[in-house]
Amino acid sequence: MLSVVRQRKEVKTTEVSELFPEQEEHVKLGNAVPSGCTNGRLWKIVSFTFGGTVALCMGLLTSVYLATLHENDLWFSNIKEVEREISFRTECGLYYSYYKQMLQAPTLVQGFHGLIYDNKTESMRTINLLQRMNIYQEVFLSILYRVLPIQKYLEPVYFYIYTLFGLQAIYVTALYVTSWLLSGTWLSGLLAALWYVANRIDTTRVEFTIPLRENWALPFFAIQIAAVTYFLRPNLQPPSERLMLLAIFISTFLFSLTWQFNQFMMLMQALVLFVLDSLDMLPAVKATWLYGIQIASLLLVCILQFFNSMILGSLLISFNLSVLIARKLQRNLKTGSFLNRIGKLLLHLLIVLCFTLFLNNIIKKILNLKSDEHIFKFLKAKFGFGATRDFDANLYLCEEAFGLLPLNTFERLSETLLFYAYVFVLSITVIAALVVAFHKLSDPANQQSVSKMGKCIVDLKPETAYNVIHTILFGFLALSTMRMKYLWTSHMCVFASFGLCSPEIWELLLKSVHLYSPRRFWPGMMDELSELREFYDPDTVELMNWIKSNTPRKAVFAGSMQLLAGVKLCTGRTLTNHPHYEDSSLRERTKAVYQIYAKRSPEEVHALLRSFGTDYVILEDSICYERRHHRGCRLRDLLDIANGHTMDGPGENDPDLKPADHPRFCQEIKRNLPSYKAHFTRVFQNKTFHVYKLSKKK
DSSP: OOHOOOOHHHHHHHHHHHHOOGGGGGOOOSSSHHHHHHHHHHHHHHHHHHHHHHHHHHHHHHHHHHHHHHHHTTTTSSSSSHHHHHHHHHHHHHHHHHHHHHHHSSSHHHHHHHHTTTOOSSSTOOOOOOHOOOOHHHHHHHHHHSSSTTTTOOOOOHHHHHHHHHHHHHHHHHHHEEEEEEHHSSSHHHHHHHHHHHHHHHHOTTOTTTTOOHHHHHHHHHHHHHHHHHHHHHOHHHHHHHHHHHHHHHHHHHHHHHTHHHHHHHHHHHHHHHHHHHSSSOHHHHHHHHHHHHHHHHHHHHHHSSSSSSHHTTTHHHHHHHHHHHHHSSTTTTTTTHHHHHHHHHHHHHHHHHHHHHHHHHHHHHHOTTTTTTHHHHHHHHSOOOOOHHHHHHHHHTGGGGGGOOOOHHHHHHHTTTTHHHHHHHHHHHHHHHHHHHHHOOOGGGGHHHHHHHHOOOOHHHHHHHHHHHHHHHHHHHHHHHHHHHHHHHHHHHHHHHHHTTTTHHHHHHHHGGGOOOOOOOHHHHHHOOOOOOOHHHHHHHHHHHHHHSSTTEEESOHHHHHHHHHHHHHHHEOOOOSSOOHHHHHHHHHHGGGGGGGGEEEEEEHHHHHOOOSSSEHHHHHHTTTTSOOOSHHHHHHHHHHHHBOSSOOOOOOOOOOOOSSSSSGGGGGGOOOHHTTTEEEEOOOSSEEEEOOSOO
């Protein structure tokens, strides 16, 4: 009986140590020192409660901080409704318009019908928005707003933005928990949260791009990383494993549902698992579970998005299936001598690569999939595999957000000591990972001596190894594409704080910290909170008010993608094109509409616009006379190159580019020449915009 009691007590103590790893040294199995066990468990409970409370407080404070910055920057509570809507720039306005559309629908059923059979987002075309775009979050939020008894107390726009700022609280809490799990102390989580806020410029842009898809998705991705980190721990009890698998599946599904770039982020994650699994640095069965969850999540999203072919043709599904197939074909991968294992791994890599490309090509041919071809054209040109004159690829290449990460990013991160700490911790953990990998690949006959030697030198846990490779791969992604830096910098806060709060390197940290002068964070944050500004864009407000008052509700508008998103949101008019670029036919349509900024005749432009049912076209001086980009990257230059015309201004042109037969349309139309007046009548203008009505004749 006594032995049974002791066994139960030992199992219970082990479960507690899983929840509170930072105090594991205080817990001793057995009954030799019962008072010590009691005190250890009590300390764990107090530490967990206090650390959890601090995590929630840091999340809430960050949420309030970002919401205050948004209010101070725009004076959001005081500006007009149209100004609030205009503040949702480019694609942000497009996404918010569907939330507004659902709220304005007489019933939820009619709202759903309007999204599934939408004929205002793209003129002369009925599209299923739930299939094409990741807008289930707007649908869910609109349903909540209509169902909950809050309409008398909270305006729809505030319910929307407060939800996003609330998700930031979850985001920071998840980062806090991940750092806590890795280091074993909640102080690490606190440091991660403080660094996240202190480096706000580089860790988030939610306060000025609220409806952007990444602001919905990244909190769920952070939850998934925290759950994966816990799941990869050795010796987890079965109930804990099942709970973590459920958390991973739900967070992966929500992440996939809310962001169209989910498959590329999860492909990076799958590569992390593949590396660690191949090097025997995590259990193969756990890697298999994670591969399966990724596939299942994407397939479920595919069903909800009415069998979106872009999901089925993703590299992620092809890669994960290839890994599982290759593992079945190539047994005994983790046995043999060092050179034998290296050879097996290279063969394994080749098999997985060939299977991935083969499956992906087969799927795309069967589905006739072209929706993501612009991404691969962009990547091919970006990494120097040949120049391109493709309009869509060049449009991405010339956008700052898709360029290389600017060097001044590291200057800002260094001012808070984050970058120095990150490089310091990364150097140590990478060396440890290489040593462990070498030991894993060594002759299994000497594993006993190797393992003893390895324990003396380094001992890299699976969850730590996962986060090491994760931060390296996402670092490369951020360096190559600035828009993806928010994935890296937030994890950078987690990783640096974890390393600094690990007992093994505290001594080194204390010896080196006197070399630096820490930045005073508090005064800087208070300066930001005290800086009051106001949203001011009178030209756009005037344009939107004119459209609502002077054009038919069924009128079709053409113009730039960014501006038309605002037209859809503020006026409800029908568009010819919009910023959601993941459709090949829409990309062709956008290129055709943008001929208003090319060197084309009025007859050609009129015929193109009328082919999309256009009633009005909006010209923007900021595009027609653009000076922000260098020559060759201005929108008019991209159009000239795609059309085979020489570019304006001083500088060389490729020899095969020829002078155009007609002047630039957006400039020449303002001269009111008869050939232009026959097709276009100016009906509105201010300092920024010129609106022309198209004649009905062909």
